[in-house]
Amino acid sequence: MTTTDTSCQLDSAAPVQEDEAKPFWQRFDRWWLLFAAVVIMTAWLILARPDPYRRAFVFLQDGIRVTVSITMVSFLFILVAGLIGGLGRISKNPLINGISSIYVEVVRGIPLLVQLLFIYYASPIVLRGLGRRLLDIWPGFATRLIEIKLNPFAAAVLGLTVCYGAYMSEIFRAGIESIAKGQMEAARSLGMSYFQAMRHVILPQAVRVVLPPVGNEFIALLKDSSLVSVVAVADMTRRGREFMASTFLALETWLLVALLYLIMTLFFARVVAYLERETTFVH
Amino acid sequence: MSTNIIEIEHVSKRFGRVVALDDVSLTVKRGEVVVIIGPSGGGKSTLLRCINHLEAVDSGRIVVDGIPLTDAENIDKVRAEVGMVFQLFNLFPHVTALENITLAQRVVRKRSHQEAEDIAHELLARVGIPEKADAYPVQLSGGQQQRVAIARALAMQPKIMLFDEPTSALDPEMIKEVLDVMLDLAEEGMTMVVVSHEMGFVKAAAHRVALMCDGHIVEETTPKELFTAAKEERTKQFLSQILI
Numbered sequence: 001m002t003t004t005d006t007s008c009q010l011d012s013a014a015p016v017q018e019d020e021a022k023p024f025w026q027r028f029d030r031w032w033l034l035f036a037a038v039v040i041m042t043a044w045l046i047l048a049r050p051d052p053y054r055r056a057f058v059f060l061q062d063g064i065r066v067t068v069s070i071t072m073v074s075f076l077f078i079l080v081a082g083l084i085g086g087l088g089r090i091s092k093n094p095l096i097n098g099i100s101s102i103y104v105e106v107v108r109g110i111p112l113l114v115q116l117l118f119i120y121y122a123s124p125i126v127l128r129g130l131g132r133r134l135l136d137i138w139p140g141f142a143t144r145l146i147e148i149k150l151n152p153f154a155a156a157v158l159g160l161t162v163c164y165g166a167y168m169s170e171i172f173r174a175g176i177e178s179i180a181k182g183q184m185e186a187a188r189s190l191g192m193s194y195f196q197a198m199r200h201v202i203l204p205q206a207v208r209v210v211l212p213p214v215g216n217e218f219i220a221l222l223k224d225s226s227l228v229s230v231v232a233v234a235d236m237t238r239r240g241r242e243f244m245a246s247t248f249l250a251l252e253t254w255l256l257v258a259l260l261y262l263i264m265t266l267f268f269a270r271v272v273a274y275l276e277r278e279t280t281f282v283h
Numbered sequence: 284m285s286t287n288i289i290e291i292e293h294v295s296k297r298f299g300r301v302v303a304l305d306d307v308s309l310t311v312k313r314g315e316v317v318v319i320i321g322p323s324g325g326g327k328s329t330l331l332r333c334i335n336h337l338e339a340v341d342s343g344r345i346v347v348d349g350i351p352l353t354d355a356e357n358i359d360k361v362r363a364e365v366g367m368v369f370q371l372f373n374l375f376p377h378v379t380a381l382e383n384i385t386l387a388q389r390v391v392r393k394r395s396h397q398e399a400e401d402i403a404h405e406l407l408a409r410v411g412i413p414e415k416a417d418a419y420p421v422q423l424s425g426g427q428q429q430r431v432a433i434a435r436a437l438a439m440q441p442k443i444m445l446f447d448e449p450t451s452a453l454d455p456e457m458i459k460e461v462l463d464v465m466l467d468l469a470e471e472g473m474t475m476v477v478v479s480h481e482m483g484f485v486k487a488a489a490h491r492v493a494l495m496c497d498g499h500i501v502e503e504t505t506p507k508e509l510f511t512a513a514k515e516e517r518t519k520q521f522l523s524q525i526l527i
Contacts (some may be wrong), residue, residue, distance in 0.1 A: 189367040192390055
């Protein structure tokens, strides 16, 4: 580094942009305009050409509800699974670390579609087989295993949670590890336990670091939830297939389905961007 | 109660192949201010960090205020009695100066919000920045951050304060404001172990000085003798390099 006078002046003269001072139209997130354009286009299709768009939209409505609820419910479980998995991955206990590492590595290596098919179609066979073996030792439990019927919604949530929980574990691990080591040391030197330090010092900071990738995962999850249509869940994609099967209107059906997904993902992308801006340390 | 508040006996510690501490023994009496000096990589910080078990020793024994650093429960007890100030402050950046000082009081000492805040305001006044309570760490100068860090440690009412090069990350004009706080503490009779090369502080406040080099304590002496009659060649050589 040079220590001449000129470089010193250049450093101190670096312009400081005050975000607060900017007028509204400069602070305004212009990607909302794209969102608005897609909403207007979809609304125009539904209103101006009720046949088939309005008909399709009405038919798809409960599918939209299923898609949104499956995404929301799964995401809550995924956050919990990711936090546990992430803490497991940084644990110094070799057993805990081993189990969470194997979970992450195995799950990341299998396509989500295959995992969903396995959970819905193959795991009942495994459970039934297990039940037959347990029949003599524990008859009550064994009969319940043999007669098991998986609820499609639950199977879908389980599949999405297992798969995305592994990705989320890695995001949380990286987020926690990005917080300087001195933070944990300072907290521990004040007498906090490991978990107190995690809860009050490390995680509140890590949340800000992981927010963008977690937001991306949410949007990816929303899109990947269309895969659950293969395990008998009547989500938006499956309802779209049903509508097409009865009307043979492939172009109109899939155009509307695509637009509806796009509206949702564009909206949540803006929400994530907003949260990101709002959670910097100093406003 | 014994007069020795810290007893370090034959402690060794290595990081991989590097021997950081090699059979080090040191005792600190109640109310004593001990300054550890020496070249970097000599094991000063490691020794300090062993006292509150931020580093685990490989062999040897450390007893703090009659509590041996053995199981996790004892370690937490010792940490509650030992305050630590770091070279890079390590303030919690996501909360204000005030909350930096109240957090551990509430979580560890289970004090009420009100009580913790009263103590925090009092301590901020004591370190000379009562007006900075609501500032975030990034809005404070290095010297101010370090003073908040000292207040944060003092809020736990420690019996011992450890300082790990508290002024080496500071601009020259901010060193004094931190040293003044440390001098006040020393005058009040706080037991302090300080890793520092601030010879002004050594002259003004230290009862004893230990020079560490290559994982050994090479010489233990009083400040007066250090400057006038150092016995070891290594000490003289070190002093000649820092006292230009």
